[in-house]
Amino acid sequence: MAARGGYAKGRARKEQILTEAVRLFAASGYRAASLRELAQRCELSLPGLLHHVGGKEQLLLAVLERRDADDAAEAGLAERTGRERFEALLQVVARNRARRGIVELYSVLSAEATAPDHPAHAFFVRRYARLVDELAGAFTDCGHPRPRSAARRLVAVMDGLQVQWLLDPDGVDMVAEVRRHLDAELPPPAPG
Known part of the structure; x- marks a missing residue:
């Protein structure tokens, strides 16, 4: 059961990241948007964010x-x-x-x-x-x-x-x- 719980948490985290990324890109534009700022919005470290989104x-x-x-x-x-x-x-x-x-x-x-x-x-x-x-x-x-x-x-x-x-x-x-x-x-x- 732990694997399912972890999978669900990972999906929820990815949804949070996407929601915040849409807001950030909408406000700042793609070029100006900072992955560091996105990580802060999602209460993640930059490496933690990159783990979820790649780049x-x-x-x-x-x-x-x-x-x-x-x-x-x-x-x-x-x-x-x-x-x-x-x-x-x-x-x-x-x-x-x-x-x-x-x-x-x-x-x-x-x-x-x-x-x-x-x-x-x-x-x-x-x-x-x-x-x-x-x-x-x-x-x-x-x-x-x-x-x-x-x-x-x-x-x-x-x-x-x-x-x-x-x-x-x-x-x-x-x-x-x-x-x-x-x-x-x-x-x-x-x-x-």
Whole structure:
């Protein structure tokens, strides 16, 4: 039984580290975030932190995956199809307004990760492929004639709006703009 208890404690500690890392990266950005500060927040030594996360690059990837998983779970993306999936996506866009640091982290890292040797390159390649596939499925459900193309345009609109919002948070309403884009892309819902 001791092994199970130790495993559960290790998982709980890793969850604590990821939660604090998301907060730290959101507040400071990836480059400025210090592993020493993260260790202090988690009441760990630096070697103890590294034991759980490996290194800053591995921690970064875990944070990126965690953020996507949290967004999907909170919005219920997995359970929704068609128009309901787009409404859930709009919830994520709205949620991002309160997470400037994470939006900034994603925007910067997605651009940096175009370099094949970047530690997050494979993550972003997989993420964009998965996102386009999922959105193409939702566009297919809605009867769009070119669902894959529509999915790529939607991703481009969302990413571009995030950068514009970062530059002018009071002048860019990401939710309204994404909704307008979806209204233009989708056929009107069937009556009834």
